[in-house]
Every structure is written in C-alpha cells, then in structure tokens.
Amino acid sequence: MASRVRRELKSELPDLSRYGRLAEYNRKRHFGVTPEPAGREAARPAGHPREFVIQKHRASRLHYDFRLEHRGVMLSWAVPKGPSPNPAVKRLAMQVEPHPLDYNQFEGVIPEGEYGGGTVMIWDHGVWAPVAGDKLGDDADVDRQLAKGELKLVLLGKKLAGSWTLVRTGGERQWLLIKHKDEHVSTEDVALAKPRSIVSGRTMVAIARAAGASERQIAQAAGADPPEPERTTPELAKATAVTRPPTRSRSRPARRAAGS
Numbered sequence: 013m014a015s016r017v018r019r020e021l022k023s024e025l026p027d028l029s030r031y032g033r034l035a036e037y038n039r040k041r042h043f044g045v046t047p048e049p050a051g052r053e054a055a056r057p058a059g060h061p062r063e064f065v066i067q068k069h070r071a072s073r074l075h076y077d078f079r080l081e082h083r084g085v086m087l088s089w090a091v092p093k094g095p096s097p098n099p100a101v102k103r104l105a106m107q108v109e110p111h112p113l114d115y116n117q118f119e120g121v122i123p124e125g126e127y128g129g130g131t132v133m134i135w136d137h138g139v140w141a142p143v144a145g146d147k148l149g150d151d152a153d154v155d156r157q158l159a160k161g162e163l164k165l166v167l168l169g170k171k172l173a174g175s176w177t178l179v180r181t182g183g184e185r186q187w188l189l190i191k192h193k194d195e196h197v198s199t200e201d202v203a204l205a206k207p208r209s210i211v212s213g214r215t216m217v218a219i220a221r222a223a224g225a226s227e228r229q230i231a232q233a234a235g236a237d238p239p240e241p242e243r244t245t246p247e248l249a250k251a252t253a254v255t256r257p258p259t260r261s262r263s264r265p266a267r268r269a270a271g272s
C-alpha cells in the first residue's frame with residue numbers, strides 16, 4: 013500500500029528539466045557521492061570564446077562525450093566510437109543532458125552504482141565557433157541550426173581541429189558527427205593514435221588507479237586503453253620469438269637419447 017502511494021507520488025513529480033537546463037543533470041546525480049561538480053549555469057562576458065571538451069568515458073559502455081559551450085552550459089552528445097577526422101566516416105552522436113561548464117575540468121572516477129559510473133578522461137579541449145554561411149555565427153545562429161537539426165562548427169583543440177557538422181538524423185536525440193573536407197582531415201584512427209589525457213597525460217587505467225576505483229572499474233578502464241605499444245612492436249615480438257622454443261626442442265631429445 014505504502015509503496016503504491018510512493019510510486020504514485022513519484023509518477024506525479026514534475027519534470028524539472030523545464031525549470032533550468034541543468035535540472036536533468038542535477039536530478040541524475042548524488043553530489044555527496046560522485047566527485048562530479050554540481051550543476052550551476054555560468055555567466056560569461058560577451059565575446060568570450062566558447063569552450064569545447066571531449067571526455068572519454070568508460071561507463072556501462074565506452075563512449076566519447078562531445079560537449080559544446082552554448083549560453084552558459086555545455087550541450088552534450090555521447091559518441092560511442094569517438095569522433096573521426098575522416099569525412100567518409102560518420103559517427104553516431106546521441107544527444108544527452110547539458111552539463112555545467114565546471115564539468116570541463118572533470119577527470120576522475122564516478123563511483124559504482126552512480127549515474128555514469130566509471131572512468132572519465134579529458135581527451136581533448138579547446139575552443140569552438142558556430143559557422144553561418146561563410147562567416148562565424150552567433151548564439152542565435154546556434155539556436156536556429158540546432159532547431160533545424162544541422163549545426164556547422166569549427167573546432168580548435170589539441171587533437172581535433174577544423175570544420176565539422178552535427179546532423180540530426182532521427183527523433184530528438186540522434187545525430188551524426190561528421191568531419192568536413194579541409195586541411196585537418198585524416199584517415200588516422202585518432203582515438204587509437206592519441207589515447208592519453210590532454211591535461212594529465214594519463215591513460216584510462218592510470219586515472220582509475222589514482223582515484224582508488226574498484227577492481228572491476230580498473231579492469232574496465234584498462235580495457236578502454238589501446239594495447240601497450242611496447243608489447244606490440246615488431247622488434248620485441250621478434251626478440252621474444254627467437255629466444256624461447258628452438259633451444260629447448262634441440263636439447264631435450266639429445267638428453268633423452270643420452271639417458272636411455
């Protein structure tokens with residue numbers, strides 16, 4: 013009986029997201045438990061460059077959170093495979109709740125059982141600008157393009173740069189992140205080639221260990237890092253291959269022959 017009443021009360025709770033763009037962010041998190049920052053909208057002086065950040069996040073699944081500053085919050089998309097600088101590769105980007113600007117400095121571990129539990133790395137960070145026609149756009153252009161479902165932008169980060177587009181393809185939240193042709197295109201797998209934090213130089217597993225993550229989270233973080241380069245160089249593979257089996261297989265039959 014009591015649980016039914018509670019359930020009914022819960023279903024009648026208002027959707028707080030209409031009272032502020034960070035309400036959904038705040039509602040999903042327990043700030044006494046998670047080290048993530050509480051959501052406050054920030055006021056910036058006019059003409060302040062817009063920040064962008066990409067956070068590599070090993071939650072229930074690995075993804076890259078692509079965040080663009082707009083009107084005091086970070087608009088956010090979860091990109092499962094990460095951005096690709098190859099214009100032929102379009103990456104699915106699921107729009108998620110806006111995050112606070114303070115989130116751009118967050119690198120660490122969200123505890124087990126909390127929303128988005130797992131390791132977070134600041135994978136890239138820089139400034140961005142909207143593009144309207146052949147010039148830079150303003151906040152009103154961003155609003156218009158988002159409503160239309162096609163946001164054109166330029167990025168200036170440490171790993172990513174140049175001209176990109178976010179195109180909505182289905183429903184309210186499903187978009188594609190696509191690189192435009194310019195001098196910053198590349199066929200390199202940038203997630204694999206540049207896997208470390210741009211603020212700390214750490215790997216995912218190093219971030220997890222430093223934060224005292226659970227064994228399960230440490231193992232998951234390690235799985236999100238590319239294999240150690242030392243283990244995969246052809247020189248090392250050759251060196252280990254020559255020193256082992258041949259000497260043993262030659263000496264064994266010889267000894268057996270001598271003993272019998």
Ligand code: MN
Nearest residue numbers: 069077090128
């Ligand atoms: Mn995430």
